[in-house]
Amino acid sequence: MLKAIIFDVDGVLVDSMPFQAEAWVKTFKEVGINITREDIYELEGSNNKRLIELIFEKAGKEPEPWHLEQLPEKKREALEFDRIKPYEGIMNCLEVLKRHFKLALVSGSHNDTVNKIVNKYFSNYFDVIITGSDLERGKPNPDPYLKALEKLDLTKNECIVIENAPLGITAAKRAGLYCVAVASMLEPEKIEHADLVLENHAALFKYLKSLIEK
Template sequence: MLKALIFDMDGVLVDSMPFHAAAWKKAFFEMGMEIQDSDIFAIEGSNPRNGLPLLIRKARKEPEAFDFEAITSIYRQEFKRVFEPKAFEGMKECLEVLKKRFLLSVVSGSDHVIVHSIINRLFPGIFDIVVTGDDIINSKPHPDPFLKAVELLNVRREECVVIENAILGVEAAKNARIYCIGVPTYVEPSHLDKADLVVEDHRQLMQHLLSLEPANGFRQ
């Protein structure tokens, strides 16, 4: 009995990861480190608290030698400077239809200010619940972000579907024991093979979501 859809933001709702990658690379460069887009895409979904140590080790440095808040501050400034908010084509219209049938939530590893500014600008009034990287301690691939959304939505996990494009996000959904649809925006489809269903692209994703039926009498 489906009642709620839980969306990742970056790469699912908004084509934003290239801007995140550019901002993180700038922050690392100013700290004397070099990282690649692929390094950033591989840990998409984690919050800075959990993701930065992984990226610093990718740069062959020790995390203890760096001030995480200083790196994050440079990243935020650069992201704000370069970001051009753009929803995937058709997504807003799709969500407006889905909102009549389901509860809708966003679960993102990005920080509170960034997530809410994007959601308020591109999808005002659409989502019932928004969970950000600042709202939890253990980020994706831990199940905590999705379990938090389930709790706030006041539904059961078997009444939800998660839509993810990130490797860690798919792992988090399955660790939370929630059905997961994967959309390979920035990675190869095979990298999302832990998902229950992997669609080809956003067009197929939206077609599938619009075919879903809500629980009897739910938001009818």
Template sequence: MLKVLIFDMDGVLVDSMSYHTEAMKHIFDDLGIAMDKQDIYDLEGSPTVEIVGSLLEKEGIDPNDFDVDGLIKRYREEFARILVLRSFKEMDECLPILKERFLLSVVSGADRNIVHDVIGRLFDGIFDVVLSGEDLERGKPEPDPFLKVAEVLNVDRSECLVVENAPMGVEAANRAGMFCVAVPTYVSKESIATADMIVDDHRMLKDFLLGLEYPKKEEVESLRLLHE
């Protein structure tokens, strides 16, 4: 029986990836380094340090010869400056209902401060576990973040469902052995083809999630109390 729903943040809960890409592009432009925004969409879900490293390597720059920490600091500041927080209304509508039926978690590759700030401001009290890209040594596409959620909530991987919107996240869910439903918010359906199910948009995602079979409320509350 399904007990846990695990959500990516950017592109699933919050329409924010354009701000991530714009902030990163501003910083790279200032440095005179070419950057294709689509590369960030394709790498979405990976820890920020890995995204920066991949972008530099694509331009023939060794990240070890570059002030990556300084670049990430400037990116965080720029992101905070331009961000306009906007959740997907379909998620606003269904998450309070889903919380009564399942344990809920967020697994994001974004920085810890960003993740907790966004979730705290838009979804306060909704999620049982929130993991950022800084909380584990290995992030997406490794399965570690999803497996950590199962461990923390004391459930089997077969009792978890992952909601993703990016290739790295889908790959991580596949490798974790968890059912994955994906929505192509910013990428092509082909790039997330290994998901167990693909929905066209957030409306269809909401309908799918609300139609899931769920355990008795007492069982969910018992698991929630054990976690707390």
């Protein structure tokens, strides 16, 4: 029996990925690495440490300790936070879902960024919140979703995950969870390893509504 729904944040709850990606593009440019927004979209869900390591690896370089310490802060400074908004309809959807299920949030973003988003828009919705700052191993490792299960005190068969990024889907599947993906930023074929792929948020809301009616 379904008892909880676990949501990713960026690209699922809030339309933030263009701004998150642009902040990373500017940050890496400062250290001589040129990337595109698409590079970040494909790594979405990684915690900061893993994302930096992967971008440096792709550029044929190795990050120094100061990169891992200072680049996340530079990225947060570059992020145009006030331009981040929830997807239209998502707050009403969560309001309805909360009457029927426990709700959890699992993000690879830094604790500061996640808390700002939650405090601004979602302060009363989530029973459990896991951020990229909470665990050493982030997505695509299963640890964030396993931690959410532990805090929810539920089994994998009692929860589903809503994701939008390849690494997040992989993390959910490795944790043994049923994963629904919404193609908010990437083409559907890049997230086809999810159990169910939905083409947009309208389709996602229709699916979530169907869970209540079962």
